[in-house]
Amino acid sequence: MGYPHKPHPRETVVLSEHFGAAEARSLDGWKTRGGYQALQQALGMEPTAIQQVVKDSGLRGRGGAGFPTGLKWSFMKLGDGKPHYLCCNADESEPGTFKDREIMRWTPHALIEGCAIGAYAIGAEDCYIYIRGEFTEPLEVMERACAEARAAGVTGPNAMGSGKTVNVWVHKGAGAYICGEETALMNSLEGKRGNPRIKPPFPAVAGLFGMPTTINNVETLAAVPHILNKGAEWYKKLSRPDNPKSTGTKLWSVCGNITRPGNYEVQMGFPFGEFLQDLCGGAPNGRKIKAVIPGGSSVPIITWEEAESALMDYEGMVAANTMLGSAGCIVIDDAQSMPKVIARLARFYAHESCAQCTQCREGTAWTTKILERIVAGDGTAEDFDTLLSIADNMTGKTICVLSDSCATPVVSGLQRWKHEFEALITRTTIHAVPALVG
């Protein structure tokens, strides 16, 4: 199967409409597809009016937290005499998530347009798109598109002839997961080590370079031009009318033990069971789906039974004991060992912990060591209590949520698949403490 796939009839293609169309990457190609009309319109509006349209649309942050975008923009105090900044979080590193990558690869101008509108709406003249270091192709595409837009006067000191300055810059990260945390991203942009900052102060008060800053995900900003073009009501009607809290469409990255992996754009509130079975083709080789991590590796792992009846929106995922997160869906079939999966996830967090907070620095590594020991057949029954106790110490006590994210799969996994862990325990007593290694 080619990639990207031909959209399934039940998909609602808005952001992904032009995925796969190479000519949409160019400025001309984008303009013939209706590009930059929204920006032209926005630059003639009052920033607060743009904020209102986005508020009315119900658009919420697509990076994971799901904070209402229009409300976030309204936190920026317009006319305070300070430079404002917009940061676009393109440090897409959440395991299982690769939707922003496709937006940048295929529709770079959609993102640039969204960034320019967003920057104007919050009183910023500069927007920085912070791209994950490993994203070499998206970086190239984005850089080319940014240069093209600037050369054509779409962005720059007199954006689209409006007399207003809107600069969109691309910045390459160095490949650290933690730099996707908004304050770490700002530190990294400033040239510092990518450590999350203590909040308060919140970015809207003191963010990038100490100035009021808003930070939005790629998918969030890419949705803004569509909302301005077609209106808030249109956007709201894209999703199920029975849940006005989650509106529009959502891109889902699906990977793991699934027949048709890839990015899918469906309306908010789409039935998860049908999505996985019908659109994605279920588990390959006649296997059964055992577990699903719906929103990127940081959300609780749920069983197929929980996932089957879930609705794919912010509230629906909470009702299914998990979270929408970044909608990076990892599917695990019944041939997999859950302890092994969870140990691998923990290892990722241990590797990526920024080392600031004690519980995260030590806890992620400790958790990993215990899990890997269990997987190696060297676990003991007391390890479960220790794991849960460490997880408790790692939850809600640190500067950012990386620590919590490591604890989440451990706790949710132990709750649901304890028997798989127990099956690996062969010892009844504590083994000897290993000697200090050099």
Add this chain to the structure above:
Amino acid sequence: MADTPKVNLTIEGRPISVPPGTNLIEAAKQAGVLIPHYCYHPGLPVAGVCRMCLVEVEKAPKLAPACATAVAEGQVVHVHSEKARDARKGVLEMLLINHPLDCPICDQSGECELQDYTYQEGRADSRYREPKRFNPVEDFGGDVLYVPNRCILCTRCVRFMGDVAHDEVLNVSERGDRAFIGKFEGKDLTHAWAANVVDLCPVGALLSKDFLNKARAWELDRTASVCTGCSQGCNIIVETRDNVVMRFRPRSNESVNQFFMCDEGRLGYREFNRPTRLEVPSILGPKGHEAVDWDVALEAAARLLRGKRAYVVASPDTSNETLHLLGRLMRKSNGVGLYRVPQGPEAPLPGAPDLALRVDRAANGRGAEALGFTRSDTPFSGLKAGDALILVDQDVTGADLAAVGQASAVIVLASWMPAGLPRAEVVLPIATTVEEEGTLTNLRGRVQRFMQAKAAPGLARPSWFVASDLLGATGESAAYFTAGDVFAAMSAAHEAFAGLSYDTLGMRGLPIAGAMAGATA
């Protein structure tokens, strides 16, 4: 000040009012409650990383880091609630899983905050069954040694070098539990104030090479004093064992040195341990110097002074008290008093206000000036034939000693015999700064007390005591029983010191009249 609005809150059931913006750790201190913490230090920017200071604030959804949480009106804070204690217990356990637990061979043992809080509220056992992380010891340059296995990554050292010393040498290298304190390529801890990172380190990760394996913390006696290395007058603690000075450490004084002292001053303790001390009074007899009783020596000195003009050359490290008494001797005979100030390059600590290792490497030049002494680079050149020279200094290297021959007599008050001095009729052994009590006046005019940290050897006596006896031997009334008595007499006699006393000076000192209080450069 009374009009400044205050914020009212309750910490551990104790009501307290503090200025807005105060963080919970500082507010708790004022309420008499210690919130355990590692990364927070009042002299450094807040990092909020150790998570040790998590406290329960009523109505807040999560535990709050006390260092990064400002007080709010009506706040109710619980430091020792079960939730807060459990969180700290968790942090302590995490801090110890990779720690070598080598307290018996660790220099920090006994003054280690990891040890203290673990004993106070940590787990009695460990649940850690995995191999521990290991990193080798590293020489950080200067006086500093890094033992990464004991490091808790609180980043106090990194913040001190970056934000206070403005010399980016240290960083956090690597991530996760592989993280350690690293040095930037080609950099060393050679900054003139770098050794403060050793004091700032709450555990045994940063150690002084000079102090390494010399003494256990609990063997040391600690005495409040003032550094005599330069005119800044940093407040210090003199730490001694068995009558030997083991090290100097800074003592906090917001008006003088914040929490810091420079490396040169820190290593200045060695001066006070030099051997070949003058231990007995002596007079020059037919067979050279003869040891004599104090009475005999003082009588001989008084005889030599009779009818002569007293020409006093004093070290500018001499205390205000002693200089005041010498001043009386000098005025009684229409004599003169001079002092010579050794100099060296200035080394500021940029992140602290008005704090530097000063060009003038003398502790009491300002006091000498206030007490009628004159600064001179050639203090002996004014000696006239027949003057009686009173030298109160152990160091005359490089001085214009040629004129000393003109003096009718040379009376020396010193702790060590001044090398190169051509003659001395009477030698009176005196205590050093760490062996007596007194006050010094720093370059901003702040008068600060220092205490006796150790006993003087042999028959050596405090300098104020000897000066007072000498004054008495010349027929003046000088019945002082304590340094405080001398200070009282001095404040009565000198306008500059008027109104000051040992009681009002306290441990942080006060400015002399005419000095800009809390002057900042």
